[in-house]
Amino acid sequence: MSSYIRLLSQDAVSTTGYRHSSQSLYRVPDIAGFWSALWKNIGLKGVSIVWKAGHSHNDNEHPKPILQGELIVAIARCGIHLLPLACTVVLAYLNISGLYVGESLEGFQGKYATSTKILGLQASAKLLELLVAASLAQVVLDVFRREALFGRDGVPLGLIGSHLQFSDLGYFWSPEFWSGMKGFTSRQKQIFLWLLLVICGIIAVAIGPASALLLVPIQRDIWPAGSANLWLAGNQDYLWPTTLDNTTIDDTCRDASIDLQQTQLVSTSGCAWNGFQSFLGFYRASHQVQLNNVTFTDGMVTRILQSFVDEVPYPYSLAPNLAAASPSYELTQKWAETISNISGTSSEAHFKRHGAGTIVRIGGFIPTVRVSCNMYGNFTFPGNGTVQYPHLPASGAPSDASYNLPEPEIVDSEYVATVWRALPAGPSPLTNGSFTDYYPSAFLDLQIPHDKKFTPFGWYYTCSVDARWIRKDTVGAQFDDKVFGKYYVYGENDIVNTDRFPYASESLPANGAVKMTTDWLNNLTPAADDKNVGGTTLASLFGAARMDSPNTDQLPKKGYTESIIANVVADGMSRVGYTLNGGNLTLSDFHVQFLDDNSHSNYDLDTFDFRPMIFDDGGAQLPLPKEYSRENSTQVRWTVSIAGYSYKADSVAYWLSLIVLFVHSLIALAHTVWMVIQRQSSGAWHSLTELLVLSQNSEPAVELKNTCGGIDRGNTFSRTARIRAMRSKEAAIVASGREQVQMLFAEARQRIATERVEVNAAYGTN
Numbered sequence: 001m002s003s004y005i006r007l008l009s010q011d012a013v014s015t016t017g018y019r020h021s022s023q024s025l026y027r028v029p030d031i032a033g034f035w036s037a038l039w040k041n042i043g044l045k046g047v048s049i050v051w052k053a054g055h056s057h058n059d060n061e062h063p064k065p066i067l068q069g070e071l072i073v074a075i076a077r078c079g080i081h082l083l084p085l086a087c088t089v090v091l092a093y094l095n096i097s098g099l100y101v102g103e104s105l106e107g108f109q110g111k112y113a114t115s116t117k118i119l120g121l122q123a124s125a126k127l128l129e130l131l132v133a134a135s136l137a138q139v140v141l142d143v144f145r146r147e148a149l150f151g152r153d154g155v156p157l158g159l160i161g162s163h164l165q166f167s168d169l170g171y172f173w174s175p176e177f178w179s180g181m182k183g184f185t186s187r188q189k190q191i192f193l194w195l196l197l198v199i200c201g202i203i204a205v206a207i208g209p210a211s212a213l214l215l216v217p218i219q220r221d222i223w224p225a226g227s228a229n230l231w232l233a234g235n236q237d238y239l240w241p242t243t244l245d246n247t248t249i250d251d252t253c254r255d256a257s258i259d260l261q262q263t264q265l266v267s268t269s270g271c272a273w274n275g276f277q278s279f280l281g282f283y284r285a286s287h288q289v290q291l292n293n294v295t296f297t298d299g300m301v302t303r304i305l306q307s308f309v310d311e312v313p314y315p316y317s318l319a320p321n322l323a324a325a326s327p328s329y330e331l332t333q334k335w336a337e338t339i340s341n342i343s344g345t346s347s348e349a350h351f352k353r354h355g356a357g358t359i360v361r362i363g364g365f366i367p368t369v370r371v372s373c374n375m376y377g378n379f380t381f382p383g384n385g386t387v388q389y390p391h392l393p394a395s396g397a398p399s400d401a402s403y404n405l406p407e408p409e410i411v412d413s414e415y416v417a418t419v420w421r422a423l424p425a426g427p428s429p430l431t432n433g434s435f436t437d438y439y440p441s442a443f444l445d446l447q448i449p450h451d452k453k454f455t456p457f458g459w460y461y462t463c464s465v466d467a468r469w470i471r472k473d474t475v476g477a478q479f480d481d482k483v484f485g486k487y488y489v490y491g492e493n494d495i496v497n498t499d500r501f502p503y504a505s506e507s508l509p510a511n512g513a514v515k516m517t518t519d520w521l522n523n524l525t526p527a528a529d530d531k532n533v534g535g536t537t538l539a540s541l542f543g544a545a546r547m548d549s550p551n552t553d554q555l556p557k558k559g560y561t562e563s564i565i566a567n568v569v570a571d572g573m574s575r576v577g578y579t580l581n582g583g584n585l586t587l588s589d590f591h592v593q594f595l596d597d598n599s600h601s602n603y604d605l606d607t608f609d610f611r612p613m614i615f616d617d618g619g620a621q622l623p624l625p626k627e628y629s630r631e632n633s634t635q636v637r638w639t640v641s642i643a644g645y646s647y648k649a650d651s652v653a654y655w656l657s658l659i660v661l662f663v664h665s666l667i668a669l670a671h672t673v674w675m676v677i678q679r680q681s682s683g684a685w686h687s688l689t690e691l692l693v694l695s696q697n698s699e700p701a702v703e704l705k706n707t708c709g710g711i712d713r714g715n716t717f718s719r720t721a722r723i724r725a726m727r728s729k730e731a732a733i734v735a736s737g738r739e740q741v742q743m744l745f746a747e748a749r750q751r752i753a754t755e756r757v758e759v760n761a762a763y764g765t766n
Contacts, residue, residue: 063764066723066741066757067149067682074681080138081668084131088661091214094647095654100223100350101645103357118216125212132207132664136200137163139671143196145682148723148743149757156183157704158717159193164688166197167204179714203664210657217645222359225351226335226640227619231633232323232364232581239323239577239634240365240469242509245517250579256526261537269322270583272524272572276537279568283544294567301325301476305574307567309559314392316370317566319574320474321362326582328362328476328638335360335640338614351614357643360476363636365469367573371562373446373463374402391430392440392466394512401430403464408445410460416542417447417534420521441467441513442521444565447534448547461561465569467514514573524572538568680759694723698742699752721745724754725763739765 068074105117141163148155158180165171177197184190232239241248253271260268261276268274278296294305303325309315339351372390388402405428411417421443427435446461522536529535541564575583612620624633649655675681685691703719711717721743740763744754757763 061764063762064684065760065762066684067680067759067761069680069759071676071679074675074679075672077138077681077683078668078672078675080131081135081672084128084135085665085668087128087131087211088665091211091661092658095214095649095658098648099217099646100225100354100642101217101647102350103354103644105217105645121216122212125215126208128211128215129208132211132661133167133204135668136166136204136664139667140166140197140200141686142671142675142682143193145685145723147193148721149682151189151722153184153186153189154720154722156180156717157719157721158183160721161688161691162197166201169201169205172198172201175711175714176717179717182714183718183720199663200667203660203667206657206660207664210660213653213657214647214661217647219644220646220648221357221643222641223644223646223648224639225339225354225358225642226614228331228622228638229619229635230327230331230622230638231624231628231635232327232577233628233633234323234577234580235632236634238580238632239321241514241576242469243515243517244520244573244576245515246519248520248576249523252579253523256523258528261526261528270575270577270579272520272575273526273537274575275568275571276528276540279541279571280544283541283564286545301329305567305571307563309563314370314372315559315562315566316368317563317570318366318368318472319570321364321366321577322574322583323577323581324362324364324474324636325476326578328360328474331638332358332360332476332640335614338611342614351642354642354644358477358640359643360638360640361473362476362638363473364471364634366472366474367467367570368470369441369465369467369566369570369573371463371465371566371569373461373558373562373565375558376460376462387462388431389443389462390464391436392464392513394438401432401434403436403439404429404431405443408462411447411534413447413532413534414449415529415532415535416449416539416547417532418525418536418539419445419447419534420518420525421445422518423515438512440464442516442569446539446542446561446565448542463562463565465516465565467516467569467573468509469514469573516569525568538565541568694741694743697739699744699748701745702747703745719745722749723757724749725757725761727753727755739763 105114107113107117144155144159144162147153148160156179158174158176162171162177162180165176171177181190181194184193249272250270252268253273256271256273261273275296279294282294282296293307295302296305301322303320303322305320306318307315308317339354342351370392372392374388374390376387385407386404387407389405391399391401391403393399405421405424408419408421411419423439423443427437428439429435442465444461444463444465446463447458448461449458525536525538527535528537528540542561545560545564547561612618619639624630649658685694701719701721704716707716723741723743725741726738741757742748744752
């Protein structure tokens with residue numbers, strides 16, 4: 001410690017200094033100089049000043065070295081780069097690798113907890129901005145200081161304080177900058193220094209928003225938290241058939257009695273007609289109020305069927321795929337159990353802090369159904385023995401044409417009646433005079449008599465139904481901390497198009513509608529009233545919605561009518577394939593069995609290792625269903641995402657922010673390497689005050705005459721100055737007590753004999 005105090009004292013510093021030699025490389029490291037340089041370069045020069053004041057009885061300034069040649073001091077002067085470089089490494093890791101924080105930010109919780117934590121992170125981002133700006137200022141200062149000490153041209157007047165001004169964008173279109181750059185005679189040096197200042201200026205301006213974006217986590221609705229590949233029982237033709245006929249009806253679903261329809265057993269959830277009771281309750285409650293979504297329970301899962309009526313050409317419905325929803329529900333439970341068992345030291349431990357925004361997806365196809373109807377008042381048809389059904393083109397904009405088909409037989413009933421009409425076998429004429437053999441999925445006749453009496457008064461609908469399988473995920477959402485399995489079709493906004501029917505990029509069949517035979521359609525809407533012809537379950541829904549007694553004051557809503565039909569057909573399609581994938585089991589004995597392809601030993605979900613679902617990039621690889629092979633099974637992808645605060649570079653803004661940090665890091669590292677190789681560093685002229693003192697103690701510059709009131713000539717900013725040491729023979733200078741090191745312009749340099757500043761030599765006055 002005594003040596004440290006002695007080095008800091010005035011008497012311990014030579015006024016003549018010594019030249020740098022090879023012997024100096026083996027001197028005792030200047031520990032005092034290391035700490036003094038470190039405090040100054042990280043902005044804590046006051047620490048060094050206070051220390052010196054407490055250990056010296058002389059308050060006067062003493063001679064100081066301009067250049068120091070010790071490696072340890074050079075490293076200390078690069079200490080300003082350490083914190084911003086460390087922050088860059090941390091932020092790059094967090095945002096490139098990604099980190100899920102949780103539903104809320106970690107730490108204390110309370111009413112103002114989140115806002116307080118965000119404020120703290122914003123303050124930290126501001127601190128990082130200041131650190132980067134200080135780091136760049138050190139680089140700029142060292143470069144221009146070396147030019148002033150050793151450069152052929154010196155430094156133009158307009159650039160002398162550039163390390164204090166580069167962070168202000170206004171500096172780059174000021175005369176100081178542009179005229180100052182003209183002062184360099186070397187084109188290469190001019191370009192290099194111009195690029196250095198501009199790049200450092202851009203970084204200094206951009207680092208504020210960049211550091212805030214990278215340091216403050218944001219709430220994301222979708223954060224990947226697990227995945228699995230699993231097999232559904234049945235091949236594609238079984239799960240998503242392009243023709244729905246008698247062969248696609250399971251034996252347990254045939255000839256549904258009225259009593260069976262009313263029970264709505266879980267074991268018959270795979271039957272197309274099983275949603276009747278749920279629809280009945282829904283339409284009794286809603287009447288003709290326009291509700292978009294239908295929520296009901298089918299066995300294991302609660303699901304939402306989405307209906308779109310307003311602002312679309314035709315009402316259409318989207319339904320989840322129940323064959324996929326059932327195993328997805330089970331996997332979600334196992335995922336939740338696996339999350340709860342994660343070790344607190346695991347990199348995925350933050351997943352335990354997820355909230356109610358959990359979303360699970362399973363791939364495959366979902367049904368989408370559109371319906372368009374023509375209305376005929378008082379059962380009055382256009383004549384000529386024909387009736388018109390809307391023409392629904394396979395793709396493109398809606399068509400104004402209609403199919404001209406023979407008139408149907410009016411059902412003699414005082415109640416609502418529905419009759420499915422078989423598709424024609426050959427081409428049919430259209431109202432525009434052309435013929436076509438392209439037909440929708442089905443034709444439906446809907447008869448609504450007046451005042452529940454069969455009279456010539458009432459409404460008759462001729463409807464066209466177009467159904468497709470579109471490649472979309474079936475999605476399950478966690479609505480609270482305990483309930484999983486409320487399934488709905490996700491992403492309707494990327495399907496809806498107000499100009500045409502919503503098709504995904506891939507659909508089944510590829511260029512047309514799913515064909516439906518009257519066998520399957522009658523199984524979808526079985527008879528609900530043995531006494532009335534056409535008294536189907538579908539007809540009962542119109543009665544439940546109070547559409548069975550139209551009069552002049554109560555005109556049935558056409559869009560609402562079409563929506564009911566679309567919902568029923570979409571729901572029936574969503575149950576296809578459900579029987580073999582959980583739809584014929586009860587809640588108590590529902591347990592999916594698997595077959596191991598390698599050992600052919602049976603095991604279930606309770607013994608399967610689900611940890612790869614979370615920890616492996618490829619997710620868990622579930623084996624084939626029991627007693628099924630690859631030929632009669634279909635593999636689908638299951639994923640889970642959680643919501644909450646997280647770090648992730650997932651947009652251009654994040655990558656631009658990282659580039660800002662990376663460019664600063666390259667500059668800081670290059671500066672550090674340069675300083676270590678040179679082993680020469682300086683702590684002089686950091687502040688504006690020190691520059692003013694240097695200027696005050698220097699010879700007056702003839703080139704700067706008439707500038708006491710300001711500068712209005714660009715050429716003045718181009719005048720170059722060098723920092724030189726006076727030679728000892730300049731007796732007049734020495735005798736006058738002037739400073740040995742001065743900032744001199746061209747005229748003074750010609751007048752006064754000078755030399756370059758020596759390394760480790762202390763300079764002052766005699």
